[in-house]
Structure formats: C-alpha cells, structure tokens
Amino acid sequence: MIALEIKQKAIELGADLVGIADLRSVEGLPTLPHGLMEPYTHAIVIAVALSPDVFEQIKNEPTPLYLHHYLAANILLDDINLRLQRKIIQEGFRALAIPASQTVDKVNWMGHLSHKAMAKAAGLGWQGKSLLLITPKYGPRVRLATLLTNAPLEEDHLLHNRCGKCRKCQDACPANAIKGGSWEDHPQTRDEALHFSRCVEKVNEDFAKRPEIGKPICGVCISVCPWGKPR
Template sequence: MASEADLKNFLDLQGIGLFAAGPIREIKKDFSLTREMSLEKIDFAVSLAVPLPGASLEGISDRPTLLYKHIYRQANNLLDRAALLLCLWLSQAGHQAIPVPASQILDWEKNLAHLSHRQVAEKLGMGFYGRNNLLVAPGFGSRVRLATVLMDWEMEIPGPASGKQLGCGTCQKCVPVCPVSAIHTGPQDFDRSACFGKVKGFEKIRGIGMGICGICVKACLGPER
C-alpha cells in the first residue's frame, strides 16, 4: 500500500506542494454531494492548495483584472487535474476516491457547491477562517486556491496550521478595502449577500465573465506579526 511519502511524491510531481490529509467524518453531513451519492465509506480527504503568485494580484485595485482571471482559472485547472490524477492513482490501489472540482457552484444564490473546500481545509489544518470568510493559510494568507479529494484511504498528514490556535488577531487589512463593506469581525458577521452582489457585478465586466473579485484576497497575506 502507498505510504505518506508516496503521496507527497505523487502530489509534488503534479505541482502540488501544499496539502493535508485526514478524517472528515464529522463534517461530511454538511456536504451537498451527499444528495448525489452515498459517502458512507468515504471518511477521509486530501485538501489540495495552489498559492496564487503575487503578480496575479498586483494590478487589482477596485476590480478583478484579466491577468487575475487567467491565473485564477489556471490554478483551478491545475488543482482539478491533480485531483483527478490522485483519484486514478488511488483507484489503481483499490480505493474509492472522488475529485471535487475547485470551482463549481451548484447554486449561486445560496453560494452552494458540492462541499466547502474551506471547511475541509480548515478541518485538516491547512489554515483558519479569516474575517473575509476565506481560508487564511500560514505563509500565504488568502492567496490560495483549493480543491478536495474525498477517499476511503485512512491517511493522516496534518496541515501546517494543525493544532495551532490561529486567527486574524489585530489584523484588519481586508476590512477597509472591500467595496461593499462586507467584512466585519469574522465569518459570523460576514455579509455574504453584499459580497455576492458585487462579485456578480464584476462578472459583467467585459472579458471577466466569471464570479471573481480578488480585492480582499490581495489584502490578505495573513495576520500581522
């Protein structure tokens, strides 16, 4: 059977250096995917991350740029490809595995996807929920894209935030930059509908054509030290 080192080497070859693996039993009841298929035997997951290069965000001031869109999509493509290859690799070893797309929304109004990659990433120790309601990963802030592979392989490789009490602390950098004042004290009072409305507006910009923003992502390099 494959080992932790085999998994690390495999993902490294796919260009994925940031990941974590572990149990997701306690949170799988939250996954919309359970409406499509049984996850009865699927109790583990791998959270995959691709950091966004700083250059992709440089030109962003009050709206997403075409360069950001391009890199955002390519990061998602890289994640989706790595997730599919990981599933095929696990299948060959006799495991069940399901690649969950990096960016596939089932219901825009309800902000619903097959599952929340953030929730899985946080559970496996990849980072914490920031004030901007995004994952904040140590060393990268919110500048990461995520995907998930669900599996029955009982593998545990805790992420870099595992066991640590991390949070935004005194950092407020993303709060004033949001054009619709959606960010306040934390995920609990994050204004989803204001953010959603703005992102939908950005979608109409010529050449953008998708629900992205990037403004608070650019602001977040993690808590101030």
C-alpha cells in the same frame, strides 16, 4: 498506501500544499448531494498558490490577468486531483475528486462541499475574517480542491487562527461585506462572517458583468491580507 506517498505525488504533480483531514472532524458540513461524504473516511486537500504579483496589481477590482490565473489554477487543481484519484483507485481504494470551482446550487451559492472547511480540517490554514482559508506561507493566495477517499491515511493537525487585531480585509472590501468577527474554528453560518448578499451582488452583478472579467471573481480581500504578501 501511506500519507507521505500521496503527499509527495501531489507536490510532484504541481500542488504547493497538501494536507489530510479525518472526515469525522467535519461531520455536519453541508454537502450536495446530501450524504456525499458517507462512503469515505478521509479528505486529501490540495492547494495551488497563485503568483503574489497577480494580487499586487489588484487594488479595488479584479483584473483580466487575475481572471486568467484563476482559470488556469482551477484546471491545474482538477488535473492534479484526477491523477491522484486514479492512483488511489489503482491501489484498490475508493476516491472522488471534487471540482475546484463548480457552483452546484446557484440559488444558495454552494459547491459539492466547502474546500475551505476541508482545508482547515486538513491543517492547511485557518478561516480568516474574510472567511477565506489563510495559509501561513501563501496567505489566502491559494486555490483549493478536495479528494474524498476511504484509504486509511494519517491526518494533519489543525492550525490556530492568526488574524489577531488585523481588519485589513474588512476595511478594503468594496461591498462592505466583511463583518469582522473572529473564531477559533469556524462561524456557524456564512452570515455570521459576511453580509453575504453584498458580496454575492458585487461579484455577480458588477464584476461578472464586465466584458473583460465575465466571472464572479474579486480578489480584493485576498490582495490586502498581510499573510502571503511579498516582503
């Protein structure tokens, strides 16, 4: 099986972007459970873009419309991922779809692995000052999922950080959580990029407690980013 074939399949199934990472480039990335990536050699990372207009409605808080698009995109991502997983297993390789949006450890706020780190390694974009994955075409207006496999696939190249002097996400964050640091690859910890607890508190104690929202979403640092804004 070749990379092009799996990428075409992902696009056919509804992905807007797809990239491939060699797992040696993310050695040391924390996973739950520990050692999750060991049986695999590559990650296929898919992105589903949300309508830019959903974010144009977000000023300083999430909207019920964003909530629905967020939920629908998660379902689409998991659906594409499960179908790709089946295709790869049928070809005789191992494959494991990592859920789009499952928090496994709610004390430390960790998923099975970081889709942003995987997407960066797969050449889909860079981690901006907001720590989000910023893609050249859609900016941060994408949701992500990862498929781990031992199929021998050709990996994609990394993209450079293109935040430059911009600080729009830092200025707009309602929790004042973004520190404004920049890095070519990635920060050592989340706290290097964010006053992490401020974001966690804002999305969980404020937005998730609103009856019309009910989930830890926000969208402000997404909506202000110049990358992906409609022209």
